[in-house]
Amino acid sequence: MAGLYLHVPYCRKACTYCDFHFSTQLTTLPAMVEAMQTETRLRLLEATPMATWYWGGGTPSVLPAASIAALIDTFKRHAPLQPDGEFTLEANPEDLTAERLATWRELGVNRLSVGVQTFVDARLTWMNRAHTGKQAQEGIARAQDAGFENITLDLIYGLPGTSLGEWQDNVGQALELGTPHLSTYALTVEEKTALHHAIQSGKTASPDDARATEDFLWLRQHLRSQGWEPYEISNASLPGWRAKHNSAYWAGEAYVGIGPGAHSFDGKAERRWNVSNNARYLQAWSEEVGSDWAASSDAFEFENLSATDRLNERIMTSLRRSEGLARQDVGGHAAILDQQWANYVQKGWMEHLPDSWRLTDEGLLWMDRIALDGFANPENLPS
Ligand code: SF4
Known part of the structure; x- marks a missing residue:
């Protein structure tokens, strides 16, 4: 099996542009950890070795150390990571404390994906992010001091009111941090997000396609000139630092998704997706579901690809x-x-x-x- 994806459906704050599945009510987190362990145990009856573990969300860095350790314990028994496996944890800059970083290292995390988005504080406030640009820089430096080499940064371009110069400055600051991988996304406006409502009511401007196009084309050319490989539409790395987990997705390999909203693919034809609702997920996996859980619960849907x-x-x-x-x-x-x-x-x-x-x-x-x-x-x- 190529990889295991864990969807941690909690965030401390809701970013204005985000339409991922998450809740800002962390009260159900302990029950959620147990439910995700149950799903893992019942779906992976025999230990299935994994080339990668990827913990995304939501914000996995909100998980307390004890919850991370409990999940790892279950995964080790049912979905063990191969000895040279990649274990990525998505983290927001405000969570990159020396204590957390040391714990994650001890628990085996060997790759961090940090949601920087931009280093400009006014833009971070506009996005309702919970950190400043300086916090991101300091947090990443702490991660490097803690021994993390394999770090990827997320950046967003094409923001309304920005210039090519601002984007160039953001990319320059990211490269100066000395991390080997970047994921870059054009700002999109998804329905039902706070950003969508703000645009509809005239409170903020729409993203500008021309801005995004210029930012995108400049980025790819610039990264190549710096010895980077833009190896996918949204991803670039220094040679030898490509993301193994996502590369396996794009190559059509099999993966198992655990947690609300997580998708799975058997590498052949079956694709399934868990219910994107924390309460329904908890109900499905918290009770004694027994051996016929697959038939009786509404925990997921699936399709067979033609x-x-x-x-x-x-x-x-x-x-x-x-x-x-x-x-x-x-x-x-x-x-x-x-x-x-x-x-x-x-x-x-x-x-x-x-x-x-x-x-x-x-x-x-x-x-x-x-x-x-x-x-x-x-x-x-x-x-
Ligand atoms: S962008 Fe990330 S941190 Fe912000 S709400 Fe979405 S999942 Fe949470």
């Missing part, structure tokens, strides 16, 4: 990556892609190599449209 779905997913996930889509991965559909994508090659949005197709930086801006144009449908899928 051959067409799997091919289309392969097209989508491959175009995200710098390696692109290998001809051998699409079989007879390659001839259709040759036709469908010829126009994009001509525009300079795509490179057509002997064995693969790869999006250029410009082409990544049009990735969804290009993928959609290449999608198979039951009529044109080769047998």
Whole structure:
């Protein structure tokens, strides 16, 4: 099995732009830890070795040390991490205290994903983040002092009212910290978020597409000039520091997701997703569910992907990556892609190599449209 994902559905504050599944009511946290242990025990009856553990959310760094230790104890028995395995914990800067960092190291965490977003305090306030830029810088330095080398930082670009200069300054500050991996995202406005309401009521401006485009194109070119590899649409690293867990997702490998809202994939055709509701998840996994839990509970839903779905997913996930889509991965559909994508090659949005197709930086801006144009449908899928 490639990896285990744990979704920790709690945050101390709600960021204005966020539509992930989380609650700011931490009172159910102890029961949630027990429920996640139960889910792990009942779904992974036999010890299933994992190449990676990834704890995301929400904010896993809100978990008390005893809860982390209890979850690790269960995972070690049912989903043991291989000896050279990657164990990532998502953490917010305000949680990077010397004491917590030492505990995480002792418990085996070997990679941190830190939600910096920006170093500009006025923007952090606008996003309702719980930290300052200085706290992020100091927290990351403490993490490095505690022995963490493998650290990735999240940054957001395309914020309304920002300039290319502000983005360049943010990226410069991130690179100066000496961490080997960056995840960068354009600000998007999701329905039902505080940001969406603020824009609808005219209280704040919408993100500017032109701003995001310029920030994105500059970033990729700049990172290459600094010896970095932008290896995926949102991810870049120094050579040798790619994220193993997410790379396995994009390669279509199997993973198990534990916790409310977590997704799982068997590496072949079955995809399932846990209920994105803390109360319903707790109810499903806190009672004595017995051996027929899968049939009786509403803990999750699932679907079986058709051959067409799997091919289309392969097209989508491959175009995200710098390696692109290998001809051998699409079989007879390659001839259709040759036709469908010829126009994009001509525009300079795509490179057509002997064995693969790869999006250029410009082409990544049009990735969804290009993928959609290449999608198979039951009529044109080769047998
Ligand atoms: S962005 Fe992260 S910290 Fe903020 S609400 Fe979403 S999950 Fe929580």
